[in-house]
Amino acid sequence: MTRRGKSSGELAEAVRVEGILRRSRDLPAPRMAHVILIVAISCYVGITTLNILNAGVEGRGLAVALASLAAIFALQLSHSRPGARHAPTSRKVLTLGAQVALTYLPLITLKAQWGAMAGFLAGSLLLLLPPRLGWSLYGLVGVSMLVPALLEGMSALFTVYIVQTTLLTGLVTFGLSRLSELVRVLHESRGALTRAAVTRERLRFARDLHDLLGYSLSAIQLKGELIHRLIEAHPAKAKQEIEEVLAISRQSLADVRRVASGYRDMSLEEEIESARSVLSAAEVTAVTDIRLGPVSSPVDTVLATVLREAVTNILRHSRAGHCEISAVEKDGLVTLSVTNDGITEGYRDSSPHSGSGLGNLELRVRAVGGELLVEQAPGGLFRLVACVPADGDEDRESDESADEERVGAAI
Known part of the structure; x- marks a missing residue:
């Protein structure tokens, strides 16, 4: 690559990084992104709570339902935390199994009022499992909601609504969880990206200075020592050496300019x-x-x-x-x-x-x-x-x- 092409490419890369860093300042802080996720999950849990209360569930049934809601809420927060997909397989199997049980068992008594909780399970599957398996099970969870709707003899329109709501809740949970994690990673990487860019430029500058000035500075040092020895006994020779040192120093200064600005031979x-x-x-x-x-x-x-x-x-x-x-x-x-x-x-x-x-x-x-x-x-x-x-x-x-x-x- 020519110096001209290399300089243009390095400027484009550097300013592209500058643009990324500047745009990242407009993103919400990681804490705010996490709060948005928690509020969204809380709203879904709140809607299910209102549906249960509206259905007239009381006494021990209500207590069990609220306890199950609290457990699902805690499990979903655990599944939505950054890095949850990297947890040990045994732990993921245990928590997903618990969420499956808490999702489908209450359907026996609460029926459609509990249907929104299947959306959390669908989102957790996408978050914790490999993509191919996760999306397959995500679709299966949505289809599974046809069963309670058919058993209750619901209309076709309400059945489609239950399935669509389940799939939509899963997508929202998955999307907000991943976005919250991405915002956190971006904020953490912004400082690292800046430090890496500075380090890369420092190394480039040091490398170019070494390549361009190593010989020149060594030659100036040697000729300086020679001039010191010749200046009294051979002044004419010393003068000639001084002229050569000046020529080398001017070339060295030109080399520094090329390293610092790289503006020559540009188009x-x-x-x-x-x-x-x-x-x-x-x-x-x-x-x-x-x-x-x-x-x-x-x-x-x-x-x-x-x-x-x-x-x-x-x-x-x-x-x-x-x-x-x-x-x-x-x-x-x-x-x-x-x-x-x-x-x-x-x-x-x-x-x-x-x-x-x-x-x-x-x-x-x-x-x-x-x-x-x-x-x-x-x-x-x-x-x-x-x-x-x-x-x-x-x-x-x-x-x-x-x-x-x-x-x-x-x-």
């Missing part, structure tokens, strides 16, 4: 495709207007760098929902415009001349004869515009040292 069109993917992953609607002709390599690289920084700022420092990207060439002038509607009040780049800041972008745009404009438009819009000659070229020989000094100071 605007490839960066636009990456931006579409990144913005889509972050749920930002992107509208693009691309009308480009041939542009020089330095201009292509600078404009791609501007777009990358603009997209990164949108995702990290705004709450944008809509973004417009246009790259148009007219009369030998390429204009790149990035507009978004997510400006955040009070935000200001605290490091305007950092290697990834807008100040450094302005230096790069000016290096190819262009101009960078940043403005806040009415309606909470933020616009970044770069105008660059299509054939602009950077004088790499004459400006290399000054450019490296600027980037080196920023780093």
Whole structure:
């Protein structure tokens, strides 16, 4: 993979992770998700309790029914807890067997008033058993509710209602239990994901620095020791060695810049495709207007760098929902415009001349004869515009040292 493709891919991955983390903040807390599950189960138990009371059950029968309801409620909470499907098989067989007994035995006396409890059993089967077996038994539980309905001589409409209610209760129980677990896992993994991303980037940076600077720093150290020995006896030779050290140090600084920003040899069109993917992953609607002709390599690289920084700022420092990207060439002038509607009040780049800041972008745009404009438009819009000659070229020989000094100071 080329450095350009690798950089675009790494940015897309990093910002995609940023988008996931940002969206996860809108999810309910794990405790709230668990409370919602408990309330839903309690409502089903409450409805069954009201049906039993409405049927006129009294005395010992009522006490047994309420005790059975409490037992089913406790079993369902146990089956719905995170990680319950990983419990030992013996425990799952025991608790499911108890729930089967508490589901079907009261049907003998309570009949249809107890029918909702079969939905909990159906949900527990889905939660605790392998998918193929769980779904098969889930359907069997629903069909089993035809038996008490037929024995009581219920109408076809009420029979369908009992079966449908059982299956629906099972789906709701299963869905809320799994969602509660997923919310908990997501909140736990958010910190781990952030730490993993930081560690991965730290390792990449250390690896690249080792590969690029290991030889250069070793050479500078050796030549420094040589200069120390030659400076009195052979000043001319020492001067020559100093010039070589300066050349190595300038190359090392250029290598640091490549590691830190990776902006060279980039393509605007490839960066636009990456931006579409990144913005889509972050749920930002992107509208693009691309009308480009041939542009020089330095201009292509600078404009791609501007777009990358603009997209990164949108995702990290705004709450944008809509973004417009246009790259148009007219009369030998390429204009790149990035507009978004997510400006955040009070935000200001605290490091305007950092290697990834807008100040450094302005230096790069000016290096190819262009101009960078940043403005806040009415309606909470933020616009970044770069105008660059299509054939602009950077004088790499004459400006290399000054450019490296600027980037080196920023780093």
